[in-house]
Amino acid sequence: MDVAILLYEGLTALDAIGPYETLTLLPGARVKFVARERGAKRTDSGALALVADYSFAEVTSPDVIVVPGSSNSTRSAMEDAATIQWLRAAHETSRWTTSVCSGALVLAAAGLLKGLKATTHWAAMPFLAAFGAEAVQERVVRQGKIVTAAGVSAGLDMALYLAGEIAGAEAAQIIQLIMEYDPQPPFDAGSIGKASPSVVESARHEMARLSASGAKAS
């Protein structure tokens, strides 16, 4: 079973790495990092690069597709003709097509979310409707073979859900234990509904700054 994780310049690393770490433990899965061209892709902070071992031409019919988001470069992925073309074609034969964070907007730009419920990062939520999707504020949303996840860290929950659907609950639980995914965040501010108004306002401000500034470093 081929799992294709899309890489592009400016992606958010954890959007891709949460599902990677989970799905690479799935029995029989072969994870492939795929990009328009092979090679190192810089993440949105500028401080890291992830290497794509495969080009689009080399992975045309993956079983699972994972599309990560970005704090500042989602639009460039949405507007890249080769990316949209690869995604549409790969989706035709995929068993699962998934996104994390603003990666949902890339699915939307490819026309895959029309008339469907979907989720994304809370700050990207207003943009889903423009593509005919129904924005839903949930951690993981499934519509047929399409599964969208909320922001950044939600890719872990999405991939664990997917592992359960693909290989069964016991196999998914083995993966969860190997990753010791027993989350105990020291604060409880991970969603709009749980964070204080001042935290929400500051986070909105910071996300606007990140989005406007492009890559933070280098």
Next chain:
Amino acid sequence: MDVAILLYEGLTALDAIGPYETLTLLPGARVKFVARERGAKRTDSGALALVADYSFAEVTSPDVIVVPGSSNSTRSAMEDAATIQWLRAAHETSRWTTSVCSGALVLAAAGLLKGLKATTHWAAMPFLAAFGAEAVQERVVRQGKIVTAAGVSAGLDMALYLAGEIAGAEAAQIIQLIMEYDPQPPFDAGSIGKASPSVVESARHEMARLSASGAKAS
């Protein structure tokens, strides 16, 4: 404030990327991926490489050190003289020295955990005592400026704790909201105490297989 995240051949990606994604959002932080030599380092599955932009010689006195673990290559980091030397020297002047997963064994091999409480991945727990550390089965353990985290995904909780200590609770909560870290795993099998006996047994078996086989792919 310089945050140095150690990379080496065979590391577990999420061990490094959880803290990276968290700490890169810390006001004033500059995250640097550091390795013995610059360049791409393959992760333990073989399916991905992360690029180190800096060599040990270029980052000698980081404020924060993060040491990730590995499912099959921790020992090579523990036995690498250059790594141990860099870690000992950097620890002399660091404000925080931290580990995720079996990264604690690298701290231990450098002699940094003698007489201290520490945690690590549940499967690596028995090895801590050999280095004079007191193994504690907790998510995050702090002893002075040393903070160790449990397996793989625990780096998220550790880094968020660290963000709170460094920049205050409000700043950490802003980061948590930007990462939408509101975990909702679909199963509750993330620790030895919560998983069923058959899941624990299978996970032990799978970890032994991963450890013995070296990198899974390529």
